[in-house]
Amino acid sequence: MAFETIIVDIDDHVCTIKINRPDAMNALNQVVLHEICTALEEGDANEKVRVSIITGSEKAFAAGADIKEMSEQSFVDVASSDLFGAPHRRLQKIRKPVIAAVSGYALGGGCELAMACDFIIAAENAKFGQPEINLGVMAGLGGTQRLTRFVGKSKSMDMNLTGRFMTAEEAERAGLVSRVVPAKKLMEEAQGAAQKIAEKSKFATLAIKESVNRSYETTLSEGLLFERRVFHSLFATEDQKEGMAAFLEKREPQFRDK
Ligand code: CO8
Numbered sequence: 001m002a003f004e005t006i007i008v009d010i011d012d013h014v015c016t017i018k019i020n021r022p023d024a025m026n027a028l029n030q031v032v033l034h035e036i037c038t039a040l041e042e043g044d045a046n047e048k049v050r051v052s053i054i055t056g057s058e059k060a061f062a063a064g065a066d067i068k069e070m071s072e073q074s075f076v077d078v079a080s081s082d083l084f085g086a087p088h089r090r091l092q093k094i095r096k097p098v099i100a101a102v103s104g105y106a107l108g109g110g111c112e113l114a115m116a117c118d119f120i121i122a123a124e125n126a127k128f129g130q131p132e133i134n135l136g137v138m139a140g141l142g143g144t145q146r147l148t149r150f151v152g153k154s155k156s157m158d159m160n161l162t163g164r165f166m167t168a169e170e171a172e173r174a175g176l177v178s179r180v181v182p183a184k185k186l187m188e189e190a191q192g193a194a195q196k197i198a199e200k201s202k203f204a205t206l207a208i209k210e211s212v213n214r215s216y217e218t219t220l221s222e223g224l225l226f227e228r229r230v231f232h233s234l235f236a237t238e239d240q241k242e243g244m245a246a247f248l249e250k251r252e253p254q255f256r257d258k
Contacts, residue, residue, distance in 0.1 A: 001042065005032040008039045013050040013198040014191060015043040018057075025063035026056045028109045032066075036113070037090035044096050050198040050205070052094075053190050054117060055101040056110075058183060061126070064108025067135065084109070084141050091116045095206055097197050101190035102126045103183055107165070112141035115150065118209060120176065121190050122168040123183040128176060131163035149216065150176045201239035201255040207231075 007018040017039045019026040026032075036054065043049040056062055065084070073083070091113075100106075100117035107129045114120050114128070122128075130143040138144065139160060148156035151174040159166060168180045181189045197205060207230045215223045234240050238258040246253035 001038060003035045003039065005029075006035045006039060010043075010046070010049060012195065013048060014194040015039065015046070015049045015052040016187075016191075017052060017054045019054070019062055020057075022057060024066065024068075025060040025105060026110070027064060027066040027068075028062050028113065029066035029069045032062075033084070033087040037087050040094045040098060041090065044094055049096065050202065051096060051194040052098045053101050053187075053194055054098060054113065055103070055187065055190065057104065058123075058125075059104040060110070061100070061102040061104060061106040062110030062113060063105045064110050064131070065140075088116075088141055095209065097194075097205060097209055099190050099194060101186050102128075102168075102177070103186050105129075105165075108132050108139065108143070109141055112139060112143050112146070115142055115146040115176075118212075119178045120171075121186065121193065122171060122177040122180050123186040124168050124180055125183050126168040126171070126177070126180075127165040128159075128168075128171050129163060129165035130160045131165075133161060133163045147176070150174070199255070201237065201243065202257040203237050203239060204234055204243075207234060 005019070005021055007020050009016045017036055019032060019036070021027060021032065040052055043052045098117040100114035100120045102114050102120055103123035103126055105127050106114045108131060111128045111130060130139045130147060132138050132143065144156065144160055147159060155174055158164065166174070166176070168177065171177045172180045179189065211227045211230050214226050218226070239255045242255060243253045
């Protein structure tokens with residue numbers, strides 16, 4: 001499919017989605033969100049794709065939901081259209097891993113989009129924030145929920161109530177991002193991580209994503225039971241036999257997604 005607001009490149013099992021609205025700091029309007037979800041869904045359906053990366057420009061991953069688009073909307077408009085409900089549900093259904101490669105601003109919906117990915121790799125110049133308070137509103141796609149789980153109540157309250165930005169260094173310290181790299185190396189690092197994941201057994205990869213995400217939705221004992229059952233199910237795969245045999249034979253495994 002041809003896209004207007006994102007650039008999609010599929011290479012070597014990795015689907016890279018670059019948000020491309022340079023005039024608006026990559027603000028997320030309905031078209032961008034629809035296109036990102038569509039590209040991820042197409043990646044899920046494409047046998048060649050094993051991992052996706054969402055990125056932006058050096059200056060902005062995404063500076064939030066599109067304020068121009070939202071500014072004239074009433075309560076009835078946003079409530080009856082369930083504003084951001086559809087993209088949120090679509091993002092949650094993506095089964096293959098998604099990495100956010102963040103450079104520059106990841107604010108409001110941009111920070112929330114990054115948090116909806118499976119992990120975040122940040123450039124040293126990345127800035128994260130939930131500044132919706134400055135607009136007289138609040139986060140609407142996970143900024144009060146996911147951020148709190150990532151960084152704890154105190155920092156989440158600080159970010160959401162004051163609207164201050166977090167540097168990449170602080171974000172890594174707080175557990176929001178998994179790695180911080182020099183801006184020039186961001187895509188190399190993200191591609192390297194994606195390639196590593198792409199080499200693994202697809203079943204194990206999907207199972208890990210599902211199981212880690214389950215930890216956000218359930219109690220510890222239910223989550224541990226879910227994990228154990230999924231772990232057991234992987235013994236039905238040829239990839240489990242291959243992975244363990246390869247270890248014992250001191251060679252690299254050749255996973256075949258079987
Ligand atoms: N929406 C629309 N346009 C934007 C946005 C945005 N979020 N951010 C920047 N722009 C536009 C500016 O209006 C400007 O356009 P123009 O040149 O036509 O005037 C252009 O991008 C460049 O921006 P600036 O001149 O402001 O650039 P600066 O380098 O001075 O500042 C900042 C960069 C700090 C990023 C600044 O633009 C800023 O503060 N932006 C708004 C950040 C913000 O408040 N984000 C939260 C938005 S609300 C939200 O996200 C609600 C989330 C609910 C769920 C979302 C699901 C996706």
